Amino acid sequence: MRENLKILAFDVFGTVVDWHGSIQREVNAHWPQIDGDAFALAWRAGYVPAMQRVRSGELGWTRIDDLHRLILETLLPTFGLTHLTQAERQNLNRAWHRLDPWPDVVAGLHRLKTQYTLCTLSNGNLGLLTALSKHGQLPWDCLLSAEVFRAYKPDPATYLGVADVFNVKPAQTALVAAHHDDLAAARACGLVTAYIERPLEYGPHHAKDVSPQAGNDFHAKSFLDLADQLGC
């Protein structure tokens, strides 16, 4: 156990759950003829630009569920799915509520939970986070989201907000994430940082560089590896 560290806040998409594989599987279960790999990548690629429309003020505060739906509407013509009913579109959009965790996650969280308070820190909305946590049986102590802070990562209000909710110092809080930009923003706010290797985040055909970068306090191959390093 690392002294003084109290709170582990986890990025979710890519770090906890395999969005690429889950979306690809769900799309191909319904429509085997569609390139599920391309569909998953295109849906995710719309995510940062959509949040930018909120940040810029073009859109008011919008939950990720609704941003996912906006992006989905733009994908349907490309993938030949304009015949989908409103109910079918809503159900497909809810694929993001059924994302599967990586294989090490549940066991790793249970070990880490014995010595730390575990929360999410995701741009996903609370309803989405609740659904995928129930789906994956993820043992969080608390769900925190951009929705609570009314700001998306990498806004400092999100990282500092975690420390504030638990009435601890930023240095007593760690961000656990598979993305160096997220960790860099957390580090700038004084948080401890832990990088998790997720080489398959974009699927087996799209290599991801998971080599260590300077500045992170921890670099782990999985949540089990992180638990080992933290003595849990």
Place this chain on the structure above:
Amino acid sequence: MRENLKILAFDVFGTVVDWHGSIQREVNAHWPQIDGDAFALAWRAGYVPAMQRVRSGELGWTRIDDLHRLILETLLPTFGLTHLTQAERQNLNRAWHRLDPWPDVVAGLHRLKTQYTLCTLSNGNLGLLTALSKHGQLPWDCLLSAEVFRAYKPDPATYLGVADVFNVKPAQTALVAAHHDDLAAARACGLVTAYIERPLEYGPHHAKDVSPQAGNDFHAKSFLDLADQLGC
């Protein structure tokens, strides 16, 4: 299982946890000479007036942790505890983070969780709810609090906020509480209501009327009884 009902939102103080017994035990473990029963009742009695100071605008938005501390300061002279250091006062204030659940709670929540999404809806802040849930091993799917909605119960924004977070109708959401006024406010917003008998909420020397009142959809002796009635 009641058709269409999706979300069970639980009041916490008195409904889930035994604040009176827990505070009394903690006070008397440190200071056996103090009337722990009177101390617990006085601390809790300051709670509604303190929230009223926020509602009226006299105080800005304030977490319950800080309201508990304000009330505690007024109690220390009465109970002969003005010699407590700042650290001792803070630790005593954190007694509210260590409240024990009623004996039926953990088993009842596990049964209810198999068919419903379970969340808190408490005026307690997220840090407090997280701590007492970890202490009592309470298997929530999500923690919701006045802190998320920036409004205390019985403000409609809290009850309607639960339905909004999960993107369901108010009628698909139930408030579970041991207090008829809380349930009446939820019912006025269109929520289903479930009353839980907690005859010992104010301790064994202060009787509480737990007889059924018209208007509630469910009246249960415990969370296990509620699980029976909901077919979980």
